[in-house]
Amino acid sequence: MSIEYFLYKGVNFAPGIHFEENLNFAENEFQVLDDDVFNVTYPKSGTNWMLEILNLIKCQGDPTWCNSVPNWERSPWYETRDGQSQIKDVLSPRVLCSHLPFHIFSKSFFTSKAKIIYTMRNPKDVFVSLFYFAKILSLYNNTENFQLFLENFLQGDVLYGTWFDHVKGWMQMKDNRNVFFITYEELQQDLRGSVVKICEFLGKELDDAAIDLVVKHSSFQSMKENKMSNYSLLPQEMLNHKKGSWFRKGISGDWKNHFTVAQSEYFDRVYQEKMKDLNMKFFWEK
Ligand code: A3P
Secondary structure: OOOOOEEEOOEEEOEOOEOHHHHHHHHHHOOOOOOOEEEEEOOOOOHHHHHHHHHHHHOOOOOHHHHHOOHHHHOOEOOOHHHHHHHHHOOOOOEEEEOOOHHHOOHHHHHOOOEEEEEEOOHHHHHHHHHHHHHHEOOOOOOOOHHHHHHHHHHOOOOOOOHHHHHHHHHOOOOOOOEEEEEHHHHHHOHHHHHHHHHHHHOOOOOHHHHHHHHHHOOHHHHHHOOOOOOOOOOOOOEOOOOOOOOOOOOOOHHHHOOOHHHHHHHHHHHHHHHHHHOOOOHHHO
16 A cells, blocks of 8 residues: 555554654643543544534534534544644534544543544445545555455554454443444444434434434435535545545445455454454444
């Protein structure tokens, strides 16, 4: 994939987006507020979908804010330099995004009453989504070789390290009542029911009409058409809009259209080996 990563606490980060001092700030100095809500994911797991849902819940389903302010200003990535400079303009209760692994997450979270929503996705679909994303994000180059990229992904030679470590790390919080776990597949299967559960977790009371609005404005089509959410405002040098879109297919199971039987079996073997200690069944395994 030829990104010249740098390591911070054993995890790959991208120069130009990430800087050691900002990672250190996020981990050790960032002051989490009691009413903060963190949208945490491994990349390509539905981060922007959850961001939109949380922003719409914050506005009782009213889409005006989501339709007028870019998503990265509404909910900055708190570990990046840009994100940290944008946070000062975010009104509480803040919804902040992060791809940080558990062991680097803000120390101050653990003494706060803040909440985290951790969204996971079938890693085979995460991989396919990342494979296409790498083709449009200028950060990556030399992204044509599916098999090679698959090896990189399984070995963790990608941004933010391995999916396995990310999920296993965050699973240490599974009994913490301030952390809510959900999957992309559950959002797909029952968006309305998922929104209701998220509202319950956040202690937000939305009436049926407001929930309907959240569901409507966080649909794939609605977000794909919203230029404040679809990243079409990013300059061409950063995201090659001619080659594809951040909002690619928005489905579950697209890996079946891409993996050979041998690749799928190989993935399953690595998955079983890496996840065996966890002793958990994820939604996509059922
Ligand atoms: P695909 O590439 O499989 O289409 P992230 O936001 O973490 O970068 O994840 C991007 C993935 O989430 C993309 O997957 C994108 O299409 C999908 N996605 C974003 N919003 C969605 C929505 N409202 N409904 C379904 N999928 C969505």
